[in-house]
Amino acid sequence: MKNKLAMGWVIPMTAVLLASCGGNGGGSGKEGSGAPEGAVKPADQPVTLVVNNGVNSDDQERFMQDYGNAIRKKFPHVTLEYHPSAALKDRVTAQETIDIVYTSIGLTPSQLMEFGLQYDISELIKKNQYDLNRLEPSTVKMQQQLADGGLYGLPVHTTTLALYYNKDIFDKFGAPYPKDGMTWDELYELTKKVSRTEGGVMYRGFSMSFPHMMRLNQQSLPYLESKTNKVLYGSDNFKQMTENLTRFFRLPGNEGDADTAVLSKQVNLFIKDKTLAMLAHLTTSMREPAMREAFKTMNWDVVSLPYLKESPGLGPQSYPTFFYVSSTSKHKDAAFQVIAYLTSDEFQLEQSKKGIPSILKSPEVMKAYAQDDEYSAGKNRKGMIPEKYADPALYTKYSSAAEAGLLTALSRISQGQEDTNTALRVATETAEKAIKELQAK
Known part of the structure; x- marks a missing residue:
């Protein structure tokens, strides 16, 4: 049975890009969150995006907690159709459309590339004037290695x-x-x-x-x-x-x-x-x-x-989880802009507070790490983020x-x-x- 989560596409995408994209790759956008004025605006119509987990056994409820609720709040006219990682191979074999795949860097070869789902988003980055300089540099380097200088996806969080x-x-x-x-x-x-x-x-x-x-x-x-x-x-x-x-x-x-x-x-x-x-x-x-x-x-x-x-x-x-626009997607612009939002200061700050290490260079976001996480209260939180990543x-x-x-x-x-x-x-x-x-x- 398909897991459809009614969401929408009603908010003007300019607002989203102001939260998630930067300048022209050289950091010329608005500090911390902004895309420049005139950034690409998607078609103002409902769209369904099929999202496939490729990293763990999380169910729909966990997906909603981690990502779906935030996406629903930001994009009321997007409908997300979620599938767990166990369904990925069967869906590829059946040639069913997938718009977004998310998985760790370590599983990207087996969960994305071996299925031929990789798609170079370099043109989408340029089209949306997305600022890669906001991201922790090693996350970009990982993608460039995989994509021979291009990029297949954007990092959303990391671990180590x-x-x-x-x-x-x-x-x-x-x-x-x-x-x-x-x-x-x-x-x-x-x-x-x-x-x-x-x-x-x-x-x-x-x-x-x-x-x-x-x-x-x-x-x-x-x-x-x-x-x-x-x-x-x-x-x-x-x-x-x-x-x-x-x-x-x-x-x-x-x-x-x-x-x-x-x-x-x-x-x-x-x-x-x-x-x-x-x-x-x-x-x-x-x-x-x-x-x-x-x-x-x-x-x-x-x-x-x-x-x-x-x-x-x-x-x-660092061991990031990346969100990828699938090669089979018929809604690549919409998929990219949803993924871009997940890298916004707004979303990343809330994730960091929960104890999910951010992929941004933002000192404010990094400082907020685990502030709202009751389970690690009183623990040595600074030991969980290295002085320097290899x-x-x-x-x-x-x-x-x-x-x-x-x-x-x-x-x-x-x-x-x-x-x-x-x-x-x-x-x-x-x-x-x-x-x-x-x-x-």
Whole structure:
């Protein structure tokens, strides 16, 4: 059944553009929000935009909370037809029209490009005099890498990695709490102090989200070479990065097992069993219903992800969610202008207050981060936004296919089933095969 949300197209689009677009790409528009006078105005008629989630399992209610209600308020004559991520492949196969797809940068290759839904919005940006200078620069660079200098979409929010921890476990073992600015070596030593079995209960010191640790790595290492798509897992830097992370799962009491690379299992150890002391996970994960419910009673806090000792102050990469105008859309102008509104100061400020990191450079918006978020009140919020993001690693349309073998390698290394060199060699072979299969389609 189609999920149609009655919205409209009654507000003059000039007002929208004044909230969302800037000058001519050189920042000549009105400060903070404005499109110049004379910006493009859409046809003043009702329009239905089909929106497909391509990033998570959010239902229609969550979509409305995060985006739909704001769009409805701004554009009373737009009707949004929402479809969850599980429906994306079937809709593409059935050749059904999609106007907007939204997904993370990490899933863009598999959820947009592999389906042929990408569309270069450069002309729409020019036509609407949208000011890209308002956006955090790395988000634009990511798109330019994917689109060979063009842009397929606009960022709407971002996330990154931080280190959550359970204070009760540290108190139980008399260990000091983690702190902002730690190095990975310091975290390694701290993990030893909270990895043990007591009273028949196994307490693990540290775990992580393997996919996000790889995608957002602080060394900005790509999976593939940009021009040839050569797999780069065999490089010395990649081996060092892998060893830095997997060594934690050789510590007594924190040994890896079949569940180590399964993020949902690690989250459950942290928030349900409460036997995991520290979890490196996305900063926006605290907005997930299960985490929020657990955090009501859990004695938790958060600090910045540890730094590499040779790069103090350098955090992980930014991990934006982009909204894309689909190549199949018959309403590309309307779709773009709705997406542009989601990058406006007005919308971004409200998102930031909720604890959703903004993609704008606006100091006012950044300062408002999590002000209205009751769940993180009294917590170390500054630890959730790095002093400096690492440069974005290259993504290509084959990145998702290449990643599967890498995650298998990390799991096998963590369980002691293979050494690093062997596992990464197998991952390279697996990735090369997957890329060739995609290229042959």
